[in-house]
Amino acid sequence: MQAIPLELRYVIPERGYEKFWEGLKKGEIWATKCKRCGSLYYPPQRDCPVCMTSELEWYRLSDRGELMTYTVVKAKPQGYEDREDYTIGIVRTEDGVDLMCWIKGVPRVGSKVRLGTDGDRVVGETA
Amino acid sequence: MKRRVGIIGVGVSKFGRRDDVTVRELAWESIREALEDAGLTQKDIDLVVAGSTAYRGVELYPAPPVSEYSSLLGKTPLRVEAACATGSAAAFTAVNSVASGSAEVVLAVGFDKMTEVDTPTSLAIGGRGGNYQWEFHMYGTTFPSYYALYATRHMAVYGTTEEDMALASVKAHKYASMNEKAHLRNRVTVEDVLKSRLISWPIKLLDSSPISDGSAAVIFASEEKIRELKVDTPVWIEGIGFGSDTSSIARRGEWTSLRAAREAAASAYSLSGRTPSDVEYATVHDCFTIAEIMAYEDLGFAERGKGATLLREGQTERGGRVAVNLLGGLKAKGHPLGATGLAMLYEVTKQLREEAGPVQHQFKNYVALTHNVGGTGHYAYVTVLSR
Numbered sequence: 001m002q003a004i005p006l007e008l009r010y011v012i013p014e015r016g017y018e019k020f021w022e023g024l025k026k027g028e029i030w031a032t033k034c035k036r037c038g039s040l041y042y043p044p045q046r047d048c049p050v051c052m053t054s055e056l057e058w059y060r061l062s063d064r065g066e067l068m069t070y071t072v073v074k075a076k077p078q079g080y081e082d083r084e085d086y087t088i089g090i091v092r093t094e095d096g097v098d099l100m101c102w103i104k105g106v107p108r109v110g111s112k113v114r115l116g117t118d119g120d121r122v123v124g125e126t127a
Numbered sequence: 128m129k130r131r132v133g134i135i136g137v138g139v140s141k142f143g144r145r146d147d148v149t150v151r152e153l154a155w156e157s158i159r160e161a162l163e164d165a166g167l168t169q170k171d172i173d174l175v176v177a178g179s180t181a182y183r184g185v186e187l188y189p190a191p192p193v194s195e196y197s198s199l200l201g202k203t204p205l206r207v208e209a210a211c212a213t214g215s216a217a218a219f220t221a222v223n224s225v226a227s228g229s230a231e232v233v234l235a236v237g238f239d240k241m242t243e244v245d246t247p248t249s250l251a252i253g254g255r256g257g258n259y260q261w262e263f264h265m266y267g268t269t270f271p272s273y274y275a276l277y278a279t280r281h282m283a284v285y286g287t288t289e290e291d292m293a294l295a296s297v298k299a300h301k302y303a304s305m306n307e308k309a310h311l312r313n314r315v316t317v318e319d320v321l322k323s324r325l326i327s328w329p330i331k332l333l334d335s336s337p338i339s340d341g342s343a344a345v346i347f348a349s350e351e352k353i354r355e356l357k358v359d360t361p362v363w364i365e366g367i368g369f370g371s372d373t374s375s376i377a378r379r380g381e382w383t384s385l386r387a388a389r390e391a392a393a394s395a396y397s398l399s400g401r402t403p404s405d406v407e408y409a410t411v412h413d414c415f416t417i418a419e420i421m422a423y424e425d426l427g428f429a430e431r432g433k434g435a436t437l438l439r440e441g442q443t444e445r446g447g448r449v450a451v452n453l454l455g456g457l458k459a460k461g462h463p464l465g466a467t468g469l470a471m472l473y474e475v476t477k478q479l480r481e482e483a484g485p486v487q488h489q490f491k492n493y494v495a496l497t498h499n500v501g502g503t504g505h506y507a508y509v510t511v512l513s514r
């Protein structure tokens with residue numbers, strides 16, 4: 001028999017991360033850096049658990065990096081069903097930060113990547 | 128461990144698309160088998176640890192309905208969860224309850240009814256098996272896509288091929304065809320695997336474990352209780368190692384091996400005083416074929432990057448150097464998340480007792496292990512056992 005559907009409606013906070021979401025609209029990728037110990041956080045964090053401080057500053061990541069690995073998504077999840085196939089990659093930026101992004105262009109492990117955004121996410125273009 | 132703990136009863140349900148039962152009957156199938164196997168009744172059980180991820184079934188709080196149906200009331204104060212390692216988390220909790228002296232006889236039961244939602248919903252739940260906001264929300268990750276990131280890097284760094292990965296699937300299906308309780312009992316060829324539908328390149332349908340319903344139950348007891356009950360062939364827990372890792376896959380820093388699994392293995396070997404070459408039988412977490420190859424390396428059965436060699440040489444077949452997953456593995460036996468870790472203990476117990484029928488492996492020293500990964504290496508448990 002059909003069971004009663006469960007529709008979960010979520011609202012999630014953006015507080016403290018406005019800089020990141022605004023940056024995405026402008027093609028910028030922002031991390032946070034602990035003022036005390038220099039730890040770099042991406043995804044950004046408001047707190048540094050290493051030295052127990054909340055004194056962090058925003059740090060703009062380099063737009064250059066190397067493709068470490070990737071996959072082409074064919075079977076898509078709820079929320080992405082209507083999309084064309086997309087390529088998810090992990091890029092190591094020149095700052096040494098590893099981040100997830102979508103890849104445009106032909107993907108190859110080791111290729112140089114130029115990072116930008118499409119307004120909603122980080123996008124890397126292979127050379 | 129403060130007190131020695133052994134396994135005295137095991138049970139497993141039929142795995143598959145189980146439209147014929149709700150989660151209550153499904154869990155009872157394995158609970159009943161484990162009680163009968165141990166020659167005990169519910170009265171003999173001090174504590175029940177229920178394990179279920181419970182995100183894909185209508186019962187979001189399934190432990191009370193299962194406990195009520197199985198006449199285990201008053202003994203089931205918790206449900207544990209560690210994604211695909213939920214069954215091992217239940218075993219870990221149960222073993223420690225006995226080892227610490229807070230209980231003498233503990234039943235761990237793991238179950239999940241995963242086919243009550245459709246596949247896109249299931250992919251969306253699995254795709255949250257990392258970090259919702261920074262992965263799924265922005266990039267549409269799926270569970271196969273996470274493992275595909277490992278597969279791509281393993282191929283690029285070590286030269287592992289899609290054919291190598293296919294060998295793990297061929298082996299899994301071969302053994303599942305001999306297991307009446309397996310989900311997928313058809314045999315497949317390397318070509319079938321390579322030609323199967325792409326899910327998240329390089330992972331194809333036949334590189335992937337199915338979405339399964341199932342349950343498994345294991346009864347643990349203290350050494351004292353085992354002597355009192357005069358159990359013929361208890362299977363002893365020599366050590367349970369655990370590990371965990373970042374939610375965000377990008378932050379792992381490496382994508383050819385699971386750090387959590389390596390740490391769990393190192394700890395389990397240290398606790399048991401065993402080495403990889405002592406292990407004669409293993410169950411490894413082959414949710415995708417690349418995961419089996421990485422497991423061989425993370426467990427020390429093969430050098431880093433050489434995992435596929437064991438498959439090519441047939442060293443993990445029955446009669447091989449270390450037999451692996453002779454009931455068909457997650458890939459073909461099926462992978463009901465909450466049940467998997469306990470189904471592994473079921474399998475190893477049957478093997479060590481020499482009750483494994485057509486797939487019985489020949490032991491010299493009766494040493495085996497289970498390797499159970501949660502999420503994409505977010506959690507890991509490695510358990511060394513002996514007879």
Ligand SMILES: [Zn+2]
Nearest residue numbers: 034037048051
């Ligand atoms: Zn700091």
